[in-house]
Amino acid sequence: MKRILLIALSAILVLSLAIPAMASETLMMATTTSTANTGLLDELIVPKFLKDTGIEIKFIAVGTGKALAMAENCDVDVVLVHAPASEKAYVDKGVLIDRKELMYNDFVIIGPAADPAGVKGMNVAEALKTIGQKQAVFASRGDNSGTHKKELSLWKAAGMQVPEKDAWYIQTGQGMLPTINIANEKNGYTMTDRGTYIKYADTKGGNPPLVVLVEGDKVLFNQYSALAVNPEKCKDAKYELATKFINWMASPEVQAAIGDFKLLGKPLFTPNAK
Secondary structure (H helix, E strand, C coil): CHHHHHHHHHHHHHHHHHCCCCCCEEEEEEECHHHHHCCHHHHHHHHHHHHHHCEEEEEEECCHHHHHHHHHCCCCCEEEECCHHHHHHHHHCCCEEEEEEEEEEEEEEEEECCCCCCCCCCCHHHHHHHHHHHCCCEEECCCCCHHHHHHHHHHHHCCCCCCCCCCCEEECCCCHHHHHHHHHHCCCEEEEEHHHHHHHHHHCCCCCCEEEEECCCHHHEEEEEEEEECCCCCCCCCHHHHHHHHHHHCCHHHHHHHHCCEECCEECCEECCC
16 A cells, blocks of 8 residues: 555656646736737746746737726736827826836838838838828728827828828728738738737748838837736736736846847847836
C-alpha cells in the first residue's frame, strides 16, 4: 500500500509540474484592435502577466470608442487605448482614472506602389487634398476607433469636410487589417498605425502590395495609454488588479520587452512610460 501511495503521489507531482498554474484572479480589459492584431497581447502581454502575477487577462479588441463605452457600462476593469482626447473626456466624466502613457507608434498613409494619386512624400494635409481632388479610393475604418478618430481630425486639419458621401470614400465599419485588405482590393489608400502595417507586411512575406507613402508628420504620433475603471462609478470594478496591471506595464522589464517585440526586424511599439 505504501508503494502504491508513493507512486500515486509521484504521479500527482509530475502532473502538477506539467500543467501550468491556474490563474487565481481574472482582469477584464477592453483594448484597441492594433494591440491584438500585432500579436502584442497574445504573444507577450497576456502570458507574461499570468506568469509574473498569476492573474489572467481576458480582453476584447474593439475600436477605442467601443472600448471606452464598455468602461462606462462597467463591463471591464481596465482599458488600453489610443485616443488621448477621448480618454481625457472619460477621465473628466469620472469613468476612468489613473491614466498612464505606456508606448507609442505612428500613423502612416499607405497605398499601391504605383501611387495613382501621386501622394508619395507629401505631408498629410497635401496628401488628403490630392486624394480628394483626384477622387482616388480611400478606405476608412468608419468605426469610431482611435484610428478613425485620428483620420477624421486630419481631414478637418487639411481644411476639408470629411468626404462621407463621396463614392470614392469607403467606410468599411471593420478593423484595421480588413480595411487594409479592402483598400488593396480597390487599388486605393488607407491610414493605419505602423504596428498593424508591419504585421500586414509580415503576412505578405515582407513584400506587401500596399506600401507606406506618407509618414513622418508630427500629427501622426500615436500614443497608447492604460486607464483603470473608477470603482466609485462601477462598484464591481477590480481596481486593485487594474492598478497592478498598469504598474506592471510601466515597469522597466515589461517596457524593455515591448521595445524588443518585433516583426521583420522592426519594433511595433516604442515604450515611453514615465
